[in-house]
Amino acid sequence: MTFEEAKALLGTDGITCIVLKEGNDPLISRVRGVKPILGWIEEGADLQGAAVFDTIVGRAAALMYRLAGAGFVYGRVMSRGGAAELEQSGIAYEAGDYTEKIINRQGTGMCPMEQTVLEISDPEEAFSALKAKIAALQSAKPAV
Numbered sequence: 399m400t401f402e403e404a405k406a407l408l409g410t411d412g413i414t415c416i417v418l419k420e421g422n423d424p425l426i427s428r429v430r431g432v433k434p435i436l437g438w439i440e441e442g443a444d445l446q447g448a449a450v451f452d453t454i455v456g457r458a459a460a461l462m463y464r465l466a467g468a469g470f471v472y473g474r475v476m477s478r479g480g481a482a483e484l485e486q487s488g489i490a491y492e493a494g495d496y497t498e499k500i501i502n503r504q505g506t507g508m509c510p511m512e513q514t515v516l517e518i519s520d521p522e523e524a525f526s527a528l529k530a531k532i533a534a535l536q537s538a539k540p541a542v
Contacts (some may be wrong), residue, residue, distance in 0.1 A: 413426055417438070417451075418450075419445065432511050436528060447468070448467075448469060449472070450468045456480045456500035476494075477497055
């Protein structure tokens with residue numbers, strides 16, 4: 399799969415994230431948010447030098463791509479904070495559109511993942527904080 403094909407696939411058939419690494423099959427996720435990259439890191443997937451294509455890249459995702467050792471990140475939408483994190487980390491990046499901040503799914507404020515890493519610069523610390531935040535959000539959801 400080429401970079402252009404990966405970009406074109408984002409958003410089709412619910413695809414939210416694609417990871418390309420030479421010699422490996424592409425990793426493809428239909429899960430929203432930072433969950434795909436958190437899961438791949440937890441599973442020990444080899445993402446060193448990989449090219450990542452994501453629908454939304456904020457600072458939280460950028461910290462996780464830094465932790466994973468990604469070599470290139472494309473965000474269909476990327477926050478300025480995410481771009482700055484990638485740049486400071488020496489990770490090449492590109493975006494379809496830039497935004498000042500990533501908002502929550504209700505459109506009422508900042509994304510909770512972005513809020514979680516607002517004062518965090520260490521990727522390992524961010525990983526733990528994001529995992530804890532997701533667990534807290536999931537336990538707060540009412541049972542159906």
